[in-house]
Amino acid sequence: MTTDKCTNVIEKCIDLKGSENCDDANMVDISISKDVLVIGAGSFGLEAAGKIAAQGYSVSVIGVKTACARQSGCSSEMLETGKVNIMQDVAIDSLAGVTGDFRAVLIKTAGNGTGCNETGCSEKVEKVFGAIVVAPQYSYSPLNKKYGLTLNDKVVSQSQFEAMLGDSESQKKILNSNNGNGSTVAFLTGFAQEGDPTLTSRVLTSALAVQNMENCNAYIYAGNVKVGAKGLERLFTQGRHAGVVCFKPSQMPTIEQTSTVEQDGNCDHKQVSETIKITIKDPVVRTDVELTPDYIVVEEALVVGQQNLDIASTLRIDADLYGFLPSNNVHRFPAKSNRDGIFVVNNSADAANTALKLKELIGNGIKKVAANKAKVDEDRCVICLTCYRSCPHGAIFWQNGAAAISQVACQGCGICASECPMDAIQIGDFTDDSLRTSIKDAVVSAKDNQKDGQPLIVAFCCKNSAFEACEAATQFGHEMPQGFRMVKVPCAGKVDVEFIMKAFVEGADGVMVAACHEGNCKAERGNIYAKWRVNEIQKRLEKMGLEKNRLIFTTIASNMAKEFAGKVNAFAAAIQ
Amino acid sequence: MIVAERKPFDEIRSMVSNYKKVLTVGCGTCVAVCLAGGSKEVETLNAELNLAFKKDGIEFGAETLQRQCDMEFLAELDNKVDQYDCLLSMACGAGIQFLAERFPNKPVFPAVNTSFIGVNLDVGWYEEKCRACGQCVLAMTGGVCPVTMCAKSLFNGPCGGTNKTSCEIHTDQPCAWFKIYERLSGQGRLDQIMKISPPNDWSNQKPRKVIQPGYEERVKAMNS
Numbered sequence: 001m002t003t004d005k006c007t008n009v010i011e012k013c014i015d016l017k018g019s020e021n022c023d024d025a026n027m028v029d030i031s032i033s034k035d036v037l038v039i040g041a042g043s044f045g046l047e048a049a050g051k052i053a054a055q056g057y058s059v060s061v062i063g064v065k066t067a068c069a070r071q072s073g074c075s076s077e078m079l080e081t082g083k084v085n086i087m088q089d090v091a092i093d094s095l096a097g098v099t100g101d102f103r104a105v106l107i108k109t110a111g112n113g114t115g116c117n118e119t120g121c122s123e124k125v126e127k128v129f130g131a132i133v134v135a136p137q138y139s140y141s142p143l144n145k146k147y148g149l150t151l152n153d154k155v156v157s158q159s160q161f162e163a164m165l166g167d168s169e170s171q172k173k174i175l176n177s178n179n180g181n182g183s184t185v186a187f188l189t190g191f192a193q194e195g196d197p198t199l200t201s202r203v204l205t206s207a208l209a210v211q212n213m214e215n216c217n218a219y220i221y222a223g224n225v226k227v228g229a230k231g232l233e234r235l236f237t238q239g240r241h242a243g244v245v246c247f248k249p250s251q252m253p254t255i256e257q258t259s260t261v262e263q264d265g266n267c268d269h270k271q272v273s274e275t276i277k278i279t280i281k282d283p284v285v286r287t288d289v290e291l292t293p294d295y296i297v298v299e300e301a302l303v304v305g306q307q308n309l310d311i312a313s314t315l316r317i318d319a320d321l322y323g324f325l326p327s328n329n330v331h332r333f334p335a336k337s338n339r340d341g342i343f344v345v346n347n348s349a350d351a352a353n354t355a356l357k358l359k360e361l362i363g364n365g366i367k368k369v370a371a372n373k374a375k376v377d378e379d380r381c382v383i384c385l386t387c388y389r390s391c392p393h394g395a396i397f398w399q400n401g402a403a404a405i406s407q408v409a410c411q412g413c414g415i416c417a418s419e420c421p422m423d424a425i426q427i428g429d430f431t432d433d434s435l436r437t438s439i440k441d442a443v444v445s446a447k448d449n450q451k452d453g454q455p456l457i458v459a460f461c462c463k464n465s466a467f468e469a470c471e472a473a474t475q476f477g478h479e480m481p482q483g484f485r486m487v488k489v490p491c492a493g494k495v496d497v498e499f500i501m502k503a504f505v506e507g508a509d510g511v512m513v514a515a516c517h518e519g520n521c522k523a524e525r526g527n528i529y530a531k532w533r534v535n536e537i538q539k540r541l542e543k544m545g546l547e548k549n550r551l552i553f554t555t556i557a558s559n560m561a562k563e564f565a566g567k568v569n570a571f572a573a574a575i576q
Numbered sequence: 577m578i579v580a581e582r583k584p585f586d587e588i589r590s591m592v593s594n595y596k597k598v599l600t601v602g603c604g605t606c607v608a609v610c611l612a613g614g615s616k617e618v619e620t621l622n623a624e625l626n627l628a629f630k631k632d633g634i635e636f637g638a639e640t641l642q643r644q645c646d647m648e649f650l651a652e653l654d655n656k657v658d659q660y661d662c663l664l665s666m667a668c669g670a671g672i673q674f675l676a677e678r679f680p681n682k683p684v685f686p687a688v689n690t691s692f693i694g695v696n697l698d699v700g701w702y703e704e705k706c707r708a709c710g711q712c713v714l715a716m717t718g719g720v721c722p723v724t725m726c727a728k729s730l731f732n733g734p735c736g737g738t739n740k741t742s743c744e745i746h747t748d749q750p751c752a753w754f755k756i757y758e759r760l761s762g763q764g765r766l767d768q769i770m771k772i773s774p775p776n777d778w779s780n781q782k783p784r785k786v787i788q789p790g791y792e793e794r795v796k797a798m799n800s
Contacts, residue, residue, distance in 0.1 A: 094654060105655060124655060385648055401642070497790075528793075536790035 028371040030408055032100035032362050033130035034058065039092055039311060040345075045135030046086075048345045050078035051355035052133070057362060058083050060127070062090040063137070064109060093124055095132075095315055098395060098406035099341025100367065102129045130362050131341045132315065133354055136308045136325050140300035146192035147298055149257055154274055154295055158202055161185075161297040165209050175213055177294045182215025186278055186293040190223035191252040193301055197229035198347065204235045206297065211242045219291060220246045221253050221278065230348070247289070249280040255296075316394045317342055318524065331464065331522040333357060338524050339394040340409040372428045373410045374417070378402040380424035387416035387425060392524035413523035414494030418533075430490050435499055442485035443506040450483035455509035455575050457568065459486045460495045464522045466514030468558035478565035481572045483509075492516070493526025500537055500551065510550050510575045512568070517555045527555060550575055577695075578606040578668045579702045580613060580688040588621070588664070589628055591685040595661040596633075598625070600687065601653070601675060602640030603667035611700055612688050613666030615640035621666070621687060644671025650678045657682055710784060711776045716768045718759030723776075725752035731773040 034057050038049045041063030049059045061084060078084050093107040107124045142157035149155050156164065164170035177183035189195065189203045207218035218239070225248070227233060240246070247253075259274040278291045304323035312319050317337040318327035326337040326344040335343045335350040341361060343354040361367070374395075381402040388396045388403065395409035396416060405416070405425070417425040423432060439458065446456045461467040467488050473480065487503075489495055492515030503511045513534050515527035534553035542548045552571055556564050582588075592598045600618050608614025615638075622636040629636075637660060641649045644667035657663065662683040665672040669690040676684035692704035709723045713731060723729045727745050734753030737744030743751045760766050787795050 094651075383642060385646055388648065398642075532790055532793045535793075539789070 026371050027368045028407065030100060030367050030369055032365055032367050032408070033102075033128050034362055034365050035060065035127070035129045036131050036133060036358060036362075037062070037092075037102070037104055037127070037129040038133045038135060039063070040135030040137050041086060041088070042135055042137045044345050044347060044351055045133070045137075046074055046078065047348060048133050048135060048351035048354055049084050050075060050081075051351055052358055053078060053081040053083035055355055055359050056083070057130075057358065058085070060085045060087060060129070062087045062092065062106060064089060064091065092311065092314055096397070097128075098397060098409040099339070099361070100130050100406075100408050102132055102341065103127075104129055104132070130365075131343065131358055133343045133345055133358075134311060134315065134317075134325060134337075135345045135351075136311070137305075138302045138308065138324075139305050141303045142298055142300050143192035144298045147188055147252070147255055149255060149296065149298060151298075152274070154276065155257065156295065156297055158187075158199075158206070158297055158300050161206055161295070162202065165206060171213070174210070174216065174295070182213065182217070183210070183294040184217045184219065184291070185210045185295045185297060186219045186221060186291060187297045187299075188221050188253070188255075189299040190225050191221075192299060195224050195226050195299070196302075197226045197232055199299060200226050201229065201232055201235065203297075203299070204232065204239055207244045208235065208239045208242060211239065211244045218244045219278075219293065220244060221280065222246060222248050223252065247280055250283070251281075254279040315339070315342055317344075318392075327524070328519070329522070329524065330520060338392055340406075340411070342394075367408060369407045370428065371407060373407050373412045374405045374414075374428065375426050376403050376405060377424045377426070380422045382422055382424075384421060386419050386421060390419045390529070391416050392526070411523060413491040413526050414489070415491065415523060415526050415529060418494050418496045419529075427490060427494065430494060432496075435487065435489070435494075435496075436502060438487045439499060439502050440506055442487050443503065443508055446483045446485040447507065451481075453576070454481045454483050455572050456483040456507060457481060457485070457510045457512060457572060457575075458503040458508040459484065459512040459514055459568065460489050460492065460499065461486045461514045462492045462516055462526070463488050463490055465516040465520070465558045466492075466556050466564065469514075469556050469560050469564035472559075472561035473565040476561050478562055480565050480568045484568055484572070491521065491523045491526035492530035493521075493523055495530055495533065497533060497537055500534075504546075504550070510552070510571055512571055513551075513553045514564070514567075515553070515555050517557055520555075520557070547575075577609050577693070578670075579610045579691045579694045579704070580607045580666075580668050581691055582612055582617065582621070582666075582688050583686065585624060585628075588685075588687050589625070592625070592634070592662060592664060593629070593632070595683075597635045597637065597660045598662055598664055599637040599639060599653075599657060599660040600625075600664045601644065601666065602638070603644045603665075603671050604640055605643045605645075607666060607668055607671075607688060608640075609696070610702055613668075617666060621664075644668075644675050647674070647678065650675060653679070709776055713773055716771055716773065717756045718763065718765065718768070720752060720756045720759055722752045722756065725750070725755070731775055 036052050036057050036059045038045050038059055038061040041061050045061060045063065049061045053059050089109045090106050091109045093105040095102060095104050097103040103126055105124045105126050140159050142151060144151050144155060151157065164174065174183045187203050187207055189199065203220060207220055210216050210218040227236065256277045257274065275292060276296055278293065279288050282289050308325060309319065309323060312325055317325065317339050319325050320327050335345060335354045335357065337344055343357065345351050345354055383398050383401060383403055388398065392415060393409055393411050395406045397404055412427060414427040414430055417427050426432060442458050443456065450456055461470055467486065470486050492513055495513050500511050513530050515521065515530050518527060521527040531553050534551060538548040538551055541551060554567050556567065600622050602615050602618035603613050611617065618638045618640055622638050625636050639653060639656065641652060643649050644665065657679050660682065662685060663675060663679065664685050664687050665675050666687045667675065672684060672686050693706040693708060694702045694704045697703055704724055706721060707723045714721060722731060722733060726733060727743055728735060734751055738751040738754055741751060741754050743749040757769060760768050
């Protein structure tokens with residue numbers, strides 16, 4: 001009930017937010033397909049599908065293995081909506097189009113992940129989707145080596161142990177390990193890697209299951225434990241109440257894995273018995289605490305499979321540093337990818353959030369968007385594809401012999417405009433003409449106020465960081481040179497070579513390009529492009545016989561007012 | 577632009593005669609402008625091939641891409657080539673090779689001979705202007721290319737074979753260095769002709785690459 005209330009409030013907020021600044025004259029209606037594609041039929045993919053179907057949209061779920069087959073994830077509720085179509089052994093072959101109108105080519109996979117088998121290749125079908133949800137299915141790799149352990153029937157990975165718990169024969173083995181006296185099971189987690197809530201949850205669930213078995217005891221040796229997910233604290237408490245013992249030593253426990261070979265009369269018949277001993281130092285009582293468990297369960301690392309990387313490259317979405325989807329961006333809603341209309345679901349919260357965001361995106365199938373976010377001059381465009389290749393949001397395509405920019409997918413960063421060799425792209429509030437005027441005005445106004453001996457500085461400031469920092473610096477009264485002026489840009493990636501040169505030509509003594517910190521660019525790579533460009537212009541300045549330190553690139557965050565003023569003053573001092 | 581000429585029909589015919597389904601792929605940029613491999617030439621060639629192979633029942637498909645030297649445009653064929661036994665490209669040598677790279681399982685045949693980098697003199701009439709030698713000397717030769725126009729591609733000329741305005745190889749062939757002399761003298765820059773240009777390094781040529789300034793880091797990032 002409360003949840004419903006919350007959802008209503010959130011939906012209302014979304015509606016309100018969507019309606020702000022709706023100057024009808026500059027808005028266009030764009031139709032958005034109400035069909036959604038979910039790639040990945042694991043439990044989270046199916047959970048997302050169910051929630052999206054509940055919003056009234058048709059969902060196609062594709063995947064090689066569906067969680068339905070394992071009787072989990074496919075709720076009857078979801079299937080009864082009649083809006084979820086599960087397509088087993090279907091993969092995505094290629095993707096064209098943009099948000100609202102993605103054209104996906106789907107292919108039957110013959111169970112081997114490709115569209116081909118001995119008898120030939122299966123047929124492909126093209127379908128239109130308004131949005132795409134990826135629910136990646138990662139695989140696991142045991143981290144026994146990091147603990148110096150060899151896997152065998154006593155030292156098992158978390159996945160192997162979960163399989164044992166699900167198998168009645170193996171369960172009996174665990175119960176009868178010590179001549180019918182139950183087993184002691186030790187779990188090792190959080191020493192070999194950073195860990196995450198999903199891994200914590202698996203360990204806690206298994207430990208509780210062991211503890212609930214007759215005469216069995218579970219011990220958890222935890223290094224770094226991540227408990228920031230729904231229900232994890234409760235699961236932990238449940239385990240403690242049931243008698244699960246948890247150790248959190250500051251160092252990885254010392255583990256001895258020794259096997260002894262006992263030979264009976266027959267030479268061919270060897271009996272190998274193994275003992276494992278875990279030792280930790282208790283910091284309170286200052287003695288060693290030893291345990292010789294019957295089983296050791298070692299943690300596993302998530303592994304990004306080639307399949308996930310292939311999906312990412314087909315969809316043209318970025319992965320993070322480790323290959324996981326989506327890439328990190330603090331400005332972006334967590335389940336969103338760098339392309340509008342493509343979401344990534346890694347857990348239940350993502351599934352719920354994606355369903356909400358989809359409602360915001362698709363609505364009733366018509367979306368009002370600003371018509372002038374980015375415009376292509378079709379007469380100038382030579383379809384060199386530079387914009388298509390540099391757009392971080394995958395918002396550009398081409399049709400009728402010219403580049404075209406989706407007004408829904410476009411985020412207005414202007415990277416395409418600054419890269420276009422024909423100046424064929426103009427960005428809504430930041431056209432080339434208006435920026436040239438801003439540069440000129442900045443120099444003129446700086447000249448009027450400039451104090452004798454102080455340099456004239458023009459700073460191109462990203463509106464997401466440096467612009468805010470500069471405004472704050474002014475308001476907080478941090479002193480900056482009188483001859484300092486800023487030019488607001490939608491992203492540092494919009495700063496053209498031409499603009500920087502124009503600032504010098506107009507009379508600036510120094511030019512500063514102030515971008516967001518690395519890894520913090522709203523447009524993913526705008527700051528990197530700006531840095532490359534500045535480096536290149538510095539070389540050119542040197543060749544022209546000018547001092548290259550008259551141009552600097554710097555990064556700043558929006559809350560760094562004092563630091564911003566400091567950087568400007570240092571720059572002024574350096575070029576004075 | 578890159579100028580090409582269609583190959584003799586017999587040569588094209590013999591290349592595709594052993595296949596059942598052939599896709600003729602045109603290119604909408606340079607070879608279209610020089611009237612060798614655009615969509616009109618694709619249709620014409622296919623009509624000729626259809627007539628020639630009427631009895632053999634070979635089918636000819638037609639596609640003309642914006643450019644065959646950009647992978648994104650080649651990708652437009654991804655879902656189409658499966659139905660064909662071979663591809664007949666009307667693009668320049670660069671386009672043909674990129675097409676063959678994209679579809680390594682399909683035999684790819686050239687339907688044109690790539691001739692040169694040149695200019696349009698009139699409809700259907702082209703002249704070579706540049707050999708892409710990678711060491712442009714046009715600044716000191718008054719905008720006349722000796723690599724292209726001189727039979728010996730001399731960087732310093734003329735040679736002893738200059739013959740009353742023409743080249744020793746033929747009276748129809750103007751001497752490049754005579755033209756250079758005329759151009760420079762008209763501009764009052766004859767001192768230029770006395771300067772010695774060091775020879776170009778023609779040895780051990782391998783495929784060249786160009787990375788425009790400012791894009792080195794991008795290329796590095798793409799390759800890592």
